[in-house]
Amino acid sequence: MEDNGNTNQINRTLLSVLAHPDDESFGMGGTLALYAKRGVDVHLVCATRGEVGEVEPEMLEGFDSISALRVNELRCAAGILGLKGVHFLDYRDSGMPGSEDNHHPQALAAAPLDEVAAKVTHYIRELRPQVVLTFDPIGGYRHPDHIAIQLATEKAFYAAGDPQMYPGEHPPYQPAKLYYHTIPKGFLRWAVRAMPLFGVDPSKFGQNGDIDLRALAAEDFPIHARIDYGEVHELKEKASACHASQGGGGFSRANRLVGWAFRAMAGKDPFMRAYPEPEKRLRESDLFENVNGVV
Numbered sequence: 001m002e003d004n005g006n007t008n009q010i011n012r013t014l015l016s017v018l019a020h021p022d023d024e025s026f027g028m029g030g031t032l033a034l035y036a037k038r039g040v041d042v043h044l045v046c047a048t049r050g051e052v053g054e055v056e057p058e059m060l061e062g063f064d065s066i067s068a069l070r071v072n073e074l075r076c077a078a079g080i081l082g083l084k085g086v087h088f089l090d091y092r093d094s095g096m097p098g099s100e101d102n103h104h105p106q107a108l109a110a111a112p113l114d115e116v117a118a119k120v121t122h123y124i125r126e127l128r129p130q131v132v133l134t135f136d137p138i139g140g141y142r143h144p145d146h147i148a149i150q151l152a153t154e155k156a157f158y159a160a161g162d163p164q165m166y167p168g169e170h171p172p173y174q175p176a177k178l179y180y181h182t183i184p185k186g187f188l189r190w191a192v193r194a195m196p197l198f199g200v201d202p203s204k205f206g207q208n209g210d211i212d213l214r215a216l217a218a219e220d221f222p223i224h225a226r227i228d229y230g231e232v233h234e235l236k237e238k239a240s241a242c243h244a245s246q247g248g249g250g251f252s253r254a255n256r257l258v259g260w261a262f263r264a265m266a267g268k269d270p271f272m273r274a275y276p277e278p279e280k281r282l283r284e285s286d287l288f289e290n291v292n293g294v295v
Helices: 030-037 066-081 113-127 144-159 184-199 214-215 230-242 256-265
Strands: 013-018 041-048 084-091 131-135 176-181 225-228 266-273
Touching: 013 113, 013 144, 030 066, 030 230, 030 266, 041 066, 041 113, 041 144, 041 266, 066 084, 066 214, 066 230, 084 113, 113 144, 131 144, 144 176, 144 266, 184 214, 230 256
Parallel strands: 013 041, 013 131, 041 084, 131 176
Antiparallel strands: 176 266, 225 266
16 A cells, blocks of 8 residues: 555545535434544545425526435535535435336445445545545445445555556555544434334435334444534534435424434534444544544
């Protein structure tokens, strides 16, 4: 591997690699806003333009497509979060698991892994982040696009420093750290038990009732870092509101009970560290912790 993210760096750079417009706000938006406020160059690679998202017809007024609307919403959110750059991979939204859109020729979920990883590698080498963020191995809630971009990002992270992998216009560069954004499963298990008491089916959660919290609660990932973004919580809320076509607030708008719990948890983003391999009891409060040569 060449040119390691631990050395010879001046500006701190963070790259978040996600699937759709709104992922950056509903998920790790607090973390992105926090680091942008601290002077970090924060970039987003967005694999699709959310072409398959469900949108109320009246929201499309002034836009020629769902993707145009959702890109506009993303630009709004990016400005509020303080992102330095938004970069698209130009794949098509694959829709939810089991839909016909999964098999569309341009769908992210149908794209060869090496093809997607090569595109992500290009941006890692161009932007030279010390820290890379993406979804956990089940894509948060098993969305096929989330899983596809997580796999591609993981492969790209290790390939970026290898001159034999995906050679291109930029020299090899190895980032220092890779993290997966995840959901505390203790919280999900609590929600699954509590929701039926309020007449809510935990297997039909979300704006479209297509998220099974029971299944998600069975998957558990270690949490190695918790990022306290309380000082920019309002920015995360405002950025989420930009995505009005998708509910303007993710889970917190989908259900009062779980919404209350998410608000109670608001202010800290949990991450699993994939690289370097963490010590068993690792607890970080800064994603740039132990990254040398940055200011």
